Amino acid sequence: MSINKLPNECLYMILDHFNGFEELIRLSKVSPRWFSVVLMKFSKVKYLQLIGNRQRDSDYIENDKLWKNTRETLKSHNLKDLFPNLKIMEVPESVFLCLESYDFRRLIHENPKIKGLIRLYQPVENRYNLKNIEMVSFDCKCEFKKVFRPDQLKQIHFDKLLDYTELSQVIEYFPNLKRLNLALRYDTKKYDGPNLAALKIFEVAVVTHSYDEFSVFRFMDSCPNLESVFLHYIYGEDASVNDSIKNFNLRDLVIEQAHHLKWSSLRKILSKFSNLHHLGIRNNKNIDDSHVGELVKLLPKIKLIDLRRCDEVTQKSADILSKYCEKSNRSIKIYYGCDRLANRLTKSTFRYEKICSGFDSMKNCFLKSWSILPDLLDED
Structure with missing residues (x-):
């Protein structure tokens, strides 16, 4: 049978094995029918990412991503027409600093479906049209009040x-933020800004060597609808945590690199979030097997406890938890140690992906370390 007699579904399955961008462009020129089938593959692409030094040199497509080598030009192709559903793109710094990068700029200007930009550098108001952008990863060098409208952004990742x-x-300028990822420097002032009622996901690294900076939880108290929180490098003292203010919406909590956080402080923190489903406490030297029983009593809805790199947590904790679950008719997983978890999970869990599909912190963030959290989460 001639390949031209195959139904479109079969032809698509064949062409789906080709991933090189220029290769697919050549195949699309075989006939109008082949062109339409290649466009079906292109229509599934939602994200444009830049090829790193260790990846392939040529542009290629992988599932819903177009991987782009910035040394190759886009001028011979209209990406707006070829990739009509492109939504988030990583942009090389030269685009915002050099007028010669017309190819990427044209793509931003001509495609109103693009909602997210990664690596936003010093955008100039009269050069770039960012009115449709809702998600950004940037270093805050730009004057955001001149570039964006109030209420415009829903996700921000600060570098x-x-x-x-x-x-x-x-x-105050972006009260509709749903996800915020940033690093906070030590400040003698306390957070006294407005509440952030829309915030669902909060990820923060606290850069300090002071025990007196623990106002992160005071900020969280002003975000009543938080569902997922990732805290990196936390010290903290009991007096800084107001356990009279509760958050019953929080489902996922990770406290990473909490070397000096004592069990008394952790107990006070966890008492604020009694409806937690997933808890991660990593790199803590003060938690041991004796605390597991108290922990599950503090959190009656807990389903997963991640205590990796807590050296004093051993197989004994798993045994205690197993007996508790049998007696209380509950199902709770526990992770401890690095090798045990690595054997259970796929490599993608520990891979840095700048863009992840789904506004789901548990799926895309919980098991990762701070350094490989995604820049942007696509809500669709």
Whole structure:
């Protein structure tokens, strides 16, 4: 049978094995029918990412991603027409600093479906049309009040350290933020900015060597609808945690690199979030097997406890938890140690992906470390 007599579904299955961008362009020129089938593959692409030094040199497609080598030009192709559902794109710095990068700029200007930009550098108001952008990863060098409308952004990933004054300004201007990822420097001031009622996912690294900086939880108290929180490098003292303010919406909590956080502080923190389903406490030297029983009593809805790199947590904790679950008719998983977890999970769990599909912190963030959290989460 001639390949031209195959139904489109079969032809698509064949062409789906080809991933090179220029290769697929050549195949699309065989006939109008082949062109339409190649466009079916292109229509599934939602994200454009840049090829790193260790990846392939030529542009290629992998599932819903177009991987782009910035050394190759896009001028001979209209990506707006070829990839009509492109939604988030990683942009090389040269695009915002050099007028010669017309190919990427044209794509941003001509495709109103693009909602997210990664690596946003110093956008100039009269050069770039960012009115449709809702998600950004940037270093905050640009004057965001001149570039974006109030209420415009829903996700922000900062590559720059902020203090609480700068954070207050961001929140006041963007009250509809649903996800915020940033690093906070130590500040003698306490957070006294507006509430952020829309925030669902909060990820923060606290850059300090002081035990007196623990106002992250005071900020969280101003975000009543938080569902997922990732805290990196937390110290903290009991007096800084107001356990009279509860959050019954929080489902996922990770406290990473909490070397010096004592069990008394952890107990007070966890008492604020009694409806937690998933808890991760990593790199803590103060938790041991004796705390597991108290932990599950504090969290009556807990389903997963991740205690990796807590050296004092051993097989004994798993045995205690198993007996508790049998007696209380509950199902709770526990992870401890690195090798045990690595054997259960796929390699993709520990891979840095700048863009992840689904506004789901448990799926895309919980088991990762701070350094490989995604820049943007696509809500669709």
